[in-house]
Amino acid sequence: MSVFDAPLGAAPGPVGTAGGEGLVGVFVRLKLTLLRNGLRQSAGRRAAYVTSAVLTLLFAAGQLIGLIALRGHAHTDSLVVLLAGVVAVGWAVMPLFFPSGDETLDPSRLVMLPLRPRPLVAALLTASLVGIGPLFTLCLTAGSVFAVAHGAAAAAFAVVAAPLTLLLCVALARAVATANTRLLTSRKGRDLAVLSGLVIAVGFQVVNFGAQRLGQAGGLAALDPAADVVRWLPPASAVGAVDSASRGSYGEAFVQLLLSVVALIALLWLWQRSLVKLMTAPDGSTLAAAGPGREKAGKGGSGLAALLPQGRTGTVMERSLRYIARDPKTKAAWTTALAIGLIVPILNALQGTGSIYFACFAAWMLGIQMYNQFGQDTSAFWMVSLTISSTRDAYLELRARALALLLITLPYTIVVTVVTAAVLGDWGDLPEAMGLSFALLGGMLATGAVASANFPYSIPQDGAFKNVAPGQAGLAWISIFGGMVAAGLLCAPLIAVTIWLHVADLEQWLWLLLPVGAVYGALISWAGLRLAAPRTANRLPEILAAVSKG
Numbered sequence: 001m002s003v004f005d006a007p008l009g010a011a012p013g014p015v016g017t018a019g020g021e022g023l024v025g026v027f028v029r030l031k032l033t034l035l036r037n038g039l040r041q042s043a044g045r046r047a048a049y050v051t052s053a054v055l056t057l058l059f060a061a062g063q064l065i066g067l068i069a070l071r072g073h074a075h076t077d078s079l080v081v082l083l084a085g086v087v088a089v090g091w092a093v094m095p096l097f098f099p100s101g102d103e104t105l106d107p108s109r110l111v112m113l114p115l116r117p118r119p120l121v122a123a124l125l126t127a128s129l130v131g132i133g134p135l136f137t138l139c140l141t142a143g144s145v146f147a148v149a150h151g152a153a154a155a156a157f158a159v160v161a162a163p164l165t166l167l168l169c170v171a172l173a174r175a176v177a178t179a180n181t182r183l184l185t186s187r188k189g190r191d192l193a194v195l196s197g198l199v200i201a202v203g204f205q206v207v208n209f210g211a212q213r214l215g216q217a218g219g220l221a222a223l224d225p226a227a228d229v230v231r232w233l234p235p236a237s238a239v240g241a242v243d244s245a246s247r248g249s250y251g252e253a254f255v256q257l258l259l260s261v262v263a264l265i266a267l268l269w270l271w272q273r274s275l276v277k278l279m280t281a282p283d284g285s286t287l288a289a290a291g292p293g294r295e296k297a298g299k300g301g302s303g304l305a306a307l308l309p310q311g312r313t314g315t316v317m318e319r320s321l322r323y324i325a326r327d328p329k330t331k332a333a334w335t336t337a338l339a340i341g342l343i344v345p346i347l348n349a350l351q352g353t354g355s356i357y358f359a360c361f362a363a364w365m366l367g368i369q370m371y372n373q374f375g376q377d378t379s380a381f382w383m384v385s386l387t388i389s390s391t392r393d394a395y396l397e398l399r400a401r402a403l404a405l406l407l408i409t410l411p412y413t414i415v416v417t418v419v420t421a422a423v424l425g426d427w428g429d430l431p432e433a434m435g436l437s438f439a440l441l442g443g444m445l446a447t448g449a450v451a452s453a454n455f456p457y458s459i460p461q462d463g464a465f466k467n468v469a470p471g472q473a474g475l476a477w478i479s480i481f482g483g484m485v486a487a488g489l490l491c492a493p494l495i496a497v498t499i500w501l502h503v504a505d506l507e508q509w510l511w512l513l514l515p516v517g518a519v520y521g522a523l524i525s526w527a528g529l530r531l532a533a534p535r536t537a538n539r540l541p542e543i544l545a546a547v548s549k550g
Helices: 016-039 043-069 076-097 117-128 132-148 152-179 187-217 220-230 236-246 250-280 292-296 312-326 328-350 356-370 375-385 391-424 427-454 473-490 492-503 507-538 540-547
Strands: none
Touching (some): 016 043, 016 117, 043 132, 043 473, 076 132, 076 152, 076 220, 076 236, 117 250, 132 236, 152 236, 152 250, 236 250, 312 328, 312 391, 356 391, 356 473, 391 427, 391 507, 427 473, 427 492, 427 507, 473 492, 507 540
8 A cells, every 4th residue: 555545644654754845855856866867878968958958048038038128018918918828738738748757757656655645746846847948937927927017016916926827837737747647558548649639739720820810910909808818817817917916906916816826726736636546546557458359469461561562671661650550659749740731731721821832841740750760669679779780771671661651641741732732722833832842751751860860869658748758858859950950951952943943934844843852852861861871770779778768
């Protein structure tokens, strides 16, 4: 029986004797130690982390200065209130679908320790405040309250509202994370995770198109109706309280601040209940799932597998496709990419602001799946590494993985481009748009292969919300964004030719961009695979160590 089953007034175990304050210090030091040890592993990882941290802090500083500059501007209160709401939503969903997290925030690792719920909540909350994300959020909240605080009373409310908003965001993220720790351990949970990823993807696009509508509306005044509602929803209500105090509505300000305080208490209570349930209830996913249908599992040779080529190529392609169909995180990533790749060009076209060139976004979104190919294998990559003894073996492995992606990405890119052209009625530009999409897809496959060999990182399987092992988040972001920039540069010659044909009034030759783009994309993807193959063969121990970290 876990100590979580014991009454809260009972004497704590050995770890609990340190009390809440001692436990807080332990968790903060643990997080700092994990971060330091992760950065010690390689100079490249340190450089990636420092670079990502500097860029994030520079962006945060820019946001802070921009919000301060808005002080006294009309309708600033609507902007900062909605900003607080968007930040809170981001905190709730970002840990589920983007690289984040570490062992100090994963409560499933603490099941066997004699820790009590209330001190554990305090320790986890404090440890969650250590990092670039909380600092970024604090900059936004500080700038928001400063922008609307006028007078001594408003300043007093602001001193409470800024940290309260940060605590609410962090507590919301941790409560959602803890409540869904076992989300991806059951079949129903996996399907729900895929659906959630799709919903979040659509939500981001809704925000994007809302911003476009705001620009068309001609100013921040269009935000007032939405802000009038959001200012009563925590944690935006804390920022709204500062604005209310500035206008002299002290009773309204007190109620808004009280709403955020009550929301924080409720979140902490729900978080504690989730912790107790997580650490005392049995995990149904550990029970044997035996059944009569299990005997048929693993019998290949039918369906798509029968159509794949024989030998290593077919085997690797089938393995990659099985990852897409069965692995929860891979499935969620693909579902999100497929949804966004279609939503962006089609909705832009329906709104009358789109272009057929937006169809290239589909190739870009799906091409990202080529990055960190070995990370999805996790510690099982050691079995793959045993089959790679030469540069040719590495090339065949990477080529088969790229071909598996092309089975989905190539027809999907064609469909999205044709549908976009149909919605816009722009059939004349279809060949050049499709040619550019093929070239971009080839560039993404090429740079993805090179990034997989040079910047591998682990995708932990024991945490539902962690897509990168501790200390590797900066490496992941640098790998993906650096590769995407390189892919864009690889496509620059074809883009230049497209522009030149338009400027020179040689539009009758634009149809040539379709075959040229297809050939060019194939050539650069082949070159990328050739370039990544020797690097992969020579770095197998380093790749294995990196992808097995989680």
